[in-house]
Amino acid sequence: MPRLALRASALLTALALPALALTGACSDEPAGGASYLLIELVPFGGNSLGKVSAAYVAVKDDKGNPLTNLCVNLDGAPGEVVGSFVLERAASKPANVRATVEVTPFTLSGSETAGVGEEFACGFPTAPLGKTAVLHVDFCPGQPKILRFNVGAECPTACESDRACGAGIGVDGKNCPETACCPSRTPTACSLENEI
Secondary structure, three states, rough: OOOOOOOOHHHHHHHOOOOEEOOOOOOOHHHHOOOOEEEEEHHHOOOOOOOOOOOEEEEEOOOEEEEEEEEEEEOOOOOOOOOOEEEEOOOOOOOOOOEEEEEEEEEOOOOOOOOOEEEEEOOOOOOOOOOEEEEEOOOOOOEEEEEEEEEEOOOOOOOOOOOEOEEEEEOOOOOOOOOOEEEEEOOOOOOOOOOO
């Protein structure tokens, strides 16, 4: 599965200051007790507004300050993990301090040169394909976990304001099903059954 690798070292340095980093790879064992959250991006195949072939991702700290944003080419098989990235929380920082991850679906314009699963430069899409899925996530101390966004998912009924369609943690500790409304504030990453 493709994992995003940030190429700008200045960006990584800036992200390291608040003790939340975006990294392109992780090992099977957390280094020094750091906490990792692998964010998987899965294009939803049944979007009524068009083909979901890209995502605009914004990551913010617990105060809502922007940490980074990126766009990811998701022009792969619907329902399959096409792109991913890893959030890392330093072992010296509390794992329960939340970060906000926002994912907005859109269609590629055709001028992008990034391959499937790779990042590319862009601003917020002028024609998003539906609502932005917003999750407020924490980390599980010393444990790597996986959280999935079904990008562009559409639920049969409108989700309440404190819920996201196809993103977050379902009632069973598994990732939210693609057409379900799940809490936008995850109970705790430790409740996820999966590990990297």
